[in-house]
Amino acid sequence: MKTYELSVLRISILNSRTECNLKAKQSYRNVKAGFSGEEKVMKYLEEARLTSKVEIYRNVVLDHVQIDVIVVTPKLICILEVKNMKGEFYFDPITQQFYRIIDGNKEGMRNPELQLQRAVKLLQARLHRKELEMPVKGLIVFASRAGIVIKPPTLFPAIPIDAVCDSLERMEAMSQKLMTTEEMKKVKHSLKQNSIPVHDDELLERLGIERVMILTGVRCMSCFCVGMQRIYSTWLCGSCGCRDKNAHMATLQEYQLLFGRQITSKDVMWWLGIEDKHLVKRVLKQMSEDSMGTNRSRHYKLKFEPWLLSHFLATEMKKF
Numbered sequence: 084m085k086t087y088e089l090s091v092l093r094i095s096i097l098n099s100r101t102e103c104n105l106k107a108k109q110s111y112r113n114v115k116a117g118f119s120g121e122e123k124v125m126k127y128l129e130e131a132r133l134t135s136k137v138e139i140y141r142n143v144v145l146d147h148v149q150i151d152v153i154v155v156t157p158k159l160i161c162i163l164e165v166k167n168m169k170g171e172f173y174f175d176p177i178t179q180q181f182y183r184i185i186d187g188n189k190e191g192m193r194n195p196e197l198q199l200q201r202a203v204k205l206l207q208a209r210l211h212r213k214e215l216e217m218p219v220k221g222l223i224v225f226a227s228r229a230g231i232v233i234k235p236p237t238l239f240p241a242i243p244i245d246a247v248c249d250s251l252e253r254m255e256a257m258s259q260k261l262m263t264t265e266e267m268k269k270v271k272h273s274l275k276q277n278s279i280p281v282h283d284d285e286l287l288e289r290l291g292i293e294r295v296m297i298l299t300g301v302r303c304m305s306c307f308c309v310g311m312q313r314i315y316s317t318w319l320c321g322s323c324g325c326r327d328k329n330a331h332m333a334t335l336q337e338y339q340l341l342f343g344r345q346i347t348s349k350d351v352m353w354w355l356g357i358e359d360k361h362l363v364k365r366v367l368k369q370m371s372e373d374s375m376g377t378n379r380s381r382h383y384k385l386k387f388e389p390w391l392l393s394h395f396l397a398t399e400m401k402k403f
């Protein structure tokens with residue numbers, strides 16, 4: 084599973100397990116809009132007539148800076164910062180502020196130009212460390228036709244999505260360099276994540292969500308309602324009547340995406356909504372790959388199998 088899919092999963096889990104949390108709802112909408120904007124860009128990129136061996140990277144995080152899309156060809160490295168929003172946009176070169184006017188209201192937001200500048204510099208420095216001198220380009224892409232740039236940025240071009248192919252093709256045509264296969268590999272290595280982080284330990288704090296605000300319980304993988312009941316040796320969904328012996332396995336993947344891979348038996352009881360200690364033991368035996376500590380302070384390391392949530396992810400993505 085890819086990094087961006089895990090981000091979509093995390094926010095979808097929170098959205099479905101918290102009520103009336105404005106920040107979480109807003110963030111869910113933003114992730115959705117961002118994701119569908121990137122998907123639109125990907126469709127356009129398929130049409131671009133670029134040098135063969137095009138490699139596209141999505142949702143790369145370089146030193147905490149999130150990059151939406153990177154296009155790499157032997158003649159070009161270009162970072163795309165994708166904005167999928169409506170309104171009229173202003174990049175202020177003096178105050179370095181970025182804001183939009185929508186329905187007569189002025190709304191300040193994170194400046195994509197500065198974000199992109201940071202990303203370009205970081206990647207450039209990484210390539211330089213690998214003794215690869217290839218210029219890193221940047222483009223700000225407005226993916227929604229209802230997003231209009233009134234005051235353009237000064238450091239990078241801001242273009243509507245329809246112009247993506249042309250712009251990239253033009254950049255390639257102007258490029259003086261041609262990377263070898265070896266050099267392309269260096270780029271790939273520079274973008275490689277050490278490991279895909281299971282959870283984002285700042286997410287809950289960022290959204291102002293505390294543990295107690297989260298709706299716990301086993302999720303039905305047929306109708307996605309939370310709160311399956313343990314009946315005999317299976318889980319029963321009160322909403323759709325579905326029975327699933329292994330429903331807790333996917334629900335424990337949700338736990339990991341929010342809180343990380345370590346868990347105690349108390350956490351299992353809380354998260355799955357069960358009190359039966361024997362059941363907890365069985366679940367941990369089945370779902371953990373390692374344990375640390377003894378007795379009461381014992382911690383277990385859960386098996387990370389996010390694909391158990393792929394049906395849920397696919398359904399969430401369709402909503403986007």
Ligand SMILES: [Zn+2]
Binds near residue numbers: 308
């Ligand atoms: Zn159900």
